[in-house]
Amino acid sequence: MSDRLRPESDPTLAASAAELLSALRGAPPLTHCITNSVVTGFTANVLLALGAAPAMVDIVDEAGLFAGVASGMLMNLGTPTPEQRAASREAVAGATASGTPWVLDPVAIGVLPVRTALAQELAAARPTAIRGNASEILALAGQSAGGRGVDATDATDAAADAAIALAARHGAVVAVSGPVDLITDGRRVIRLANGDELLTRVTGGGCALGAVMAAFLGAARVGGVDPLTAVAAATLVYTVAAEHAAAQASGPGSFAVAFLDALAAIQPHDLAPAARVEERAL
Amino acid sequence: MSDRLRPESDPTLAASAAELLSALRGAPPLTHCITNSVVTGFTANVLLALGAAPAMVDIVDEAGLFAGVASGMLMNLGTPTPEQRAASREAVAGATASGTPWVLDPVAIGVLPVRTALAQELAAARPTAIRGNASEILALAGQSAGGRGVDATDATDAAADAAIALAARHGAVVAVSGPVDLITDGRRVIRLANGDELLTRVTGGGCALGAVMAAFLGAARVGGVDPLTAVAAATLVYTVAAEHAAAQASGPGSFAVAFLDALAAIQPHDLAPAARVEERAL
Amino acid sequence: MSDRLRPESDPTLAASAAELLSALRGAPPLTHCITNSVVTGFTANVLLALGAAPAMVDIVDEAGLFAGVASGMLMNLGTPTPEQRAASREAVAGATASGTPWVLDPVAIGVLPVRTALAQELAAARPTAIRGNASEILALAGQSAGGRGVDATDATDAAADAAIALAARHGAVVAVSGPVDLITDGRRVIRLANGDELLTRVTGGGCALGAVMAAFLGAARVGGVDPLTAVAAATLVYTVAAEHAAAQASGPGSFAVAFLDALAAIQPHDLAPAARVEERAL
Known part of the structure; x- marks a missing residue:
C-alpha cells in the first residue's frame, strides 16, 4: 500500500458501499456465474455468505435465458x-x-490462445466491468508487461494506463486487482488499499471478487447507482472483510473459513472507518 | 419449525436411523454420485465424514457399469x-x-429447459427417491408455486400435495427440504423439524443431503429397511449433525467445517433425544 | 506403521526434502494440473499453501502448450x-x-474401462512418476489384488512387487500411497511411515499429493535432484504437515483447514526430527 493512501478515506465511496450492501441483503441479487471448475464452490459460498443468491448455469440452451x-x-x-x-x-x-x-x-490470458481469443471477443461485446490482475489487463489491452518481474504494487500502477485505455475503448469499468486495487471508467480512477496478502494464497480469491462485483452491479442497477461506484463498493466490502478474516487466521486454510464468516458478519458501518480509498478525475 | 413438532419425537424413526448409521459405518456403502460441478468436493467430503465411500463417475461408458x-x-x-x-x-x-x-x-428445474426435460424423463424411470426444495417439487409435479414469495416453512407445506401426488405417480419416496423437511411415499408423511438455517448459507447443503440419502438407501437395502425410513433416517442424521455444527459456528465458513466434523462424530445414541419428528398415515 | 520404522530416520532424505522445500518457496514452480472435478479447488489450495504456483489448464489447444x-x-x-x-x-x-x-x-482404474485404457496409454508415454493406492498400482501393473479385503498397511506391501515391476517397465518412479508410503524407481525402495488416517477422510488427500509431487519434481529439475528423491521429499513434507494438522483437528473438516495452514507453516527444519523413513537398495 502506498503511504499516501494510509491516512485518507473517501466518505462518499464508503457511504455508497454501505447503502449497496444493505440493499443487496434486503433484496438478494440473483447472480449468474459462468466460472472455472477450480473455484465454483468457493465462489458460490462467497456469494451466499455475503447475502447474494448465486446460480451457476453454464450449459447451452440455458445460459442465455438465465442471463436474461x-x-x-x-x-x-x-x-x-x-x-x-x-x-x-x-x-x-x-x-x-x-x-x-x-x-x-x-x-x-496472454499465452493461452483459446481464452485469449474468447476474451477479446467478449470484451468487444461491451461488458459492464472487466476484472483482472495487472498482467491480464495489460494482455487484454494489447500491451505486454514490461521487463522482468516487478512487485505486485508496481504492477497495478504499471497497468493503470492500459486499464484507462481499455475502459475508454469498451465503455466498461476496469478493475485491476492487487495490493492496491485500481478501478477506472476512463474518466475517474479509484485506488483502494484494503485487503490482505492471504487472499492470494486461496484459490478463487480474485475470481470470487468478480462474482461479488456482479452481485453489486445487480443491486446498483435497482438503485440507480453508477457501475464505477458499484465495482469499487464490491471491492471495498470484499477487502475489508479480508482484513477482518486475516486478523483471525493462522494460515490460508483458516483464512478462507474466516473470510466466509467475515463476509456474512460485515456491517455497513464497518466500511467508513476501515476504507483506504483515493479517487481522482483524469 | 411448527410448534407442534417441538415436543414430539418418533422413537421408531430415531431407532431405525441409529441402526442404519451403525450399519453404514460397519459396511461403508459405495455411493455413486453424478452431481454438479459446484458441490462435488463438498458432497464427497460429507460422505467421507459420515463414513460412506463416495465415487464421482460421470462419464459415458463408465457411469452405467458403475451404477450397477x-x-x-x-x-x-x-x-x-x-x-x-x-x-x-x-x-x-x-x-x-x-x-x-x-x-x-x-x-x-422450472424455468431452465434442459434440466426440466431431463428431470421429467428421469423421474419417469422410477427413482427410489426424489429430493428437492418446495419449488422444485412443485415444478416436477407440474404445479407452479402459488403467488408471491412465501416464507420457506410455508413453502414446504405448500408442496405437500405435490409431493404426495409425485410419490404416487412415480412409486418414489419424495423429500421436500426446508426448515421442516417433509418426506412421503404417498401413503405416509413424515415431517422433521431438525436442522439449522446455516445449511442454506453453504453451497451444497441440499445437494449433499441427496448423496447421504443415496448412501442410506444402500445401507437400508442390505438390511431390508424400507426406502421411506432410509430417506427420513438420512435426513435426521444430517440435520441433527447440522445442529451440532451450528452450536460451534461463527458463520457459514466455520459452520461448513464444523458440519463435516459433526457428521464424523455423531453417534447413533445422539439421535433419539434430538429428533423432532412427526409421522402420520394419509 | 510398522514398528521397525518408528525409531529410524533417513537424514539424507530429510535433508534433501528440506533443501527442495526451500528451493520451491524461493522459486515457486508453475504446476500444471489436469485433474478431476472433485478435487480441483483443494488441489490448488494445497499448492498455494505450500508455496507453489498452480494452474489448471485442461482444454484442447491450451494444455499442450502449457505443459511445455x-x-x-x-x-x-x-x-x-x-x-x-x-x-x-x-x-x-x-x-x-x-x-x-x-x-x-x-x-x-481396474473396473472402469475408459480410464483404465487411458492410464495404460499414458503410462507407456513414460511419466516421471506414477502415484496411486495399492489397488491402482496393482491394476496398472496388470495384477489383481489378492483375495478378500486386506488392511491398508498390508496392501502397500502387497503392491511392492507390482510397483517395482512397473517402475522398471516404464522408467518411472512409482509411489504407492497408504499408511506406509512406498516409493521406488525399480532399484531402490523408500518407505515412509508419516501421515495421518484423517488424510483418507478428506477428498483429494491422495490426489493433491500427486500435485505436490509434480511441484517438487519441478523444483528438483532446477536443482539437479533425482526424481526418486523429489517424490519421496514431496511425500515427507506432505505427511509431516498432515501430522501437524491432525494434532489440531477435531474431525475431517477441521483437519482439512489445519492441513492447509500446516503446509504454509511447515519449515525445512521440521522434517528431520519427524521423518520415519527407511531406504534400501534392491
Whole structure:
C-alpha cells in the first residue's frame, strides 16, 4: 500500500458501499456465474455468505435465458471448455438483450490462445466491468508487461494506463486487482488499499471478487447507482472483510473459513472507518 | 419449525436411523454420485465424514457399469453438461438393471429447459427417491408455486400435495427440504423439524443431503429397511449433525467445517433425544 | 506403521526434502494440473499453501502448450471427460517435448474401462512418476489384488512387487500411497511411515499429493535432484504437515483447514526430527 493512501478515506465511496450492501441483503441479487471448475464452490459460498443468491448455469440452451432473468452475471474464463465457450456467447447475448450488467474476468490470458481469443471477443461485446490482475489487463489491452518481474504494487500502477485505455475503448469499468486495487471508467480512477496478502494464497480469491462485483452491479442497477461506484463498493466490502478474516487466521486454510464468516458478519458501518480509498478525475 | 413438532419425537424413526448409521459405518456403502460441478468436493467430503465411500463417475461408458456395482446412486441435475446427460441415462439404466437404489435431485428445474426435460424423463424411470426444495417439487409435479414469495416453512407445506401426488405417480419416496423437511411415499408423511438455517448459507447443503440419502438407501437395502425410513433416517442424521455444527459456528465458513466434523462424530445414541419428528398415515 | 520404522530416520532424505522445500518457496514452480472435478479447488489450495504456483489448464489447444512451459505437470484421471482425455494426450506430448517432469495418477482404474485404457496409454508415454493406492498400482501393473479385503498397511506391501515391476517397465518412479508410503524407481525402495488416517477422510488427500509431487519434481529439475528423491521429499513434507494438522483437528473438516495452514507453516527444519523413513537398495 502506498503511504499516501494510509491516512485518507473517501466518505462518499464508503457511504455508497454501505447503502449497496444493505440493499443487496434486503433484496438478494440473483447472480449468474459462468466460472472455472477450480473455484465454483468457493465462489458460490462467497456469494451466499455475503447475502447474494448465486446460480451457476453454464450449459447451452440455458445460459442465455438465465442471463436474461439474472440481476448480474459473471463470465470467468478460467477453464473454458467448448460447452462453456458456447454458453458464454449465449449468456452475453441474453444479458445484452435484457440489460443485465455483467463482468468479464479474462483469467490467465496472454499465452493461452483459446481464452485469449474468447476474451477479446467478449470484451468487444461491451461488458459492464472487466476484472483482472495487472498482467491480464495489460494482455487484454494489447500491451505486454514490461521487463522482468516487478512487485505486485508496481504492477497495478504499471497497468493503470492500459486499464484507462481499455475502459475508454469498451465503455466498461476496469478493475485491476492487487495490493492496491485500481478501478477506472476512463474518466475517474479509484485506488483502494484494503485487503490482505492471504487472499492470494486461496484459490478463487480474485475470481470470487468478480462474482461479488456482479452481485453489486445487480443491486446498483435497482438503485440507480453508477457501475464505477458499484465495482469499487464490491471491492471495498470484499477487502475489508479480508482484513477482518486475516486478523483471525493462522494460515490460508483458516483464512478462507474466516473470510466466509467475515463476509456474512460485515456491517455497513464497518466500511467508513476501515476504507483506504483515493479517487481522482483524469 | 411448527410448534407442534417441538415436543414430539418418533422413537421408531430415531431407532431405525441409529441402526442404519451403525450399519453404514460397519459396511461403508459405495455411493455413486453424478452431481454438479459446484458441490462435488463438498458432497464427497460429507460422505467421507459420515463414513460412506463416495465415487464421482460421470462419464459415458463408465457411469452405467458403475451404477450397477454401487450400493446407491445420486443423480443431481445442477450443471447437466451434454456428457453428464448421456452418462445419467446410462447410470439410470445400470441402476435399474441391478436394483441399485437411486435418488433424483432436480436442481433448479422450472424455468431452465434442459434440466426440466431431463428431470421429467428421469423421474419417469422410477427413482427410489426424489429430493428437492418446495419449488422444485412443485415444478416436477407440474404445479407452479402459488403467488408471491412465501416464507420457506410455508413453502414446504405448500408442496405437500405435490409431493404426495409425485410419490404416487412415480412409486418414489419424495423429500421436500426446508426448515421442516417433509418426506412421503404417498401413503405416509413424515415431517422433521431438525436442522439449522446455516445449511442454506453453504453451497451444497441440499445437494449433499441427496448423496447421504443415496448412501442410506444402500445401507437400508442390505438390511431390508424400507426406502421411506432410509430417506427420513438420512435426513435426521444430517440435520441433527447440522445442529451440532451450528452450536460451534461463527458463520457459514466455520459452520461448513464444523458440519463435516459433526457428521464424523455423531453417534447413533445422539439421535433419539434430538429428533423432532412427526409421522402420520394419509 | 510398522514398528521397525518408528525409531529410524533417513537424514539424507530429510535433508534433501528440506533443501527442495526451500528451493520451491524461493522459486515457486508453475504446476500444471489436469485433474478431476472433485478435487480441483483443494488441489490448488494445497499448492498455494505450500508455496507453489498452480494452474489448471485442461482444454484442447491450451494444455499442450502449457505443459511445455510449466515446471511440473500432474495428469490425474479421476473424472476423464472427452475434453480432458484429448487435452491429456496434448499435455503429455508437450511435457515430453520440453522435458517437463510429470506425474500420472490412475484414479480408480481396474473396473472402469475408459480410464483404465487411458492410464495404460499414458503410462507407456513414460511419466516421471506414477502415484496411486495399492489397488491402482496393482491394476496398472496388470495384477489383481489378492483375495478378500486386506488392511491398508498390508496392501502397500502387497503392491511392492507390482510397483517395482512397473517402475522398471516404464522408467518411472512409482509411489504407492497408504499408511506406509512406498516409493521406488525399480532399484531402490523408500518407505515412509508419516501421515495421518484423517488424510483418507478428506477428498483429494491422495490426489493433491500427486500435485505436490509434480511441484517438487519441478523444483528438483532446477536443482539437479533425482526424481526418486523429489517424490519421496514431496511425500515427507506432505505427511509431516498432515501430522501437524491432525494434532489440531477435531474431525475431517477441521483437519482439512489445519492441513492447509500446516503446509504454509511447515519449515525445512521440521522434517528431520519427524521423518520415519527407511531406504534400501534392491
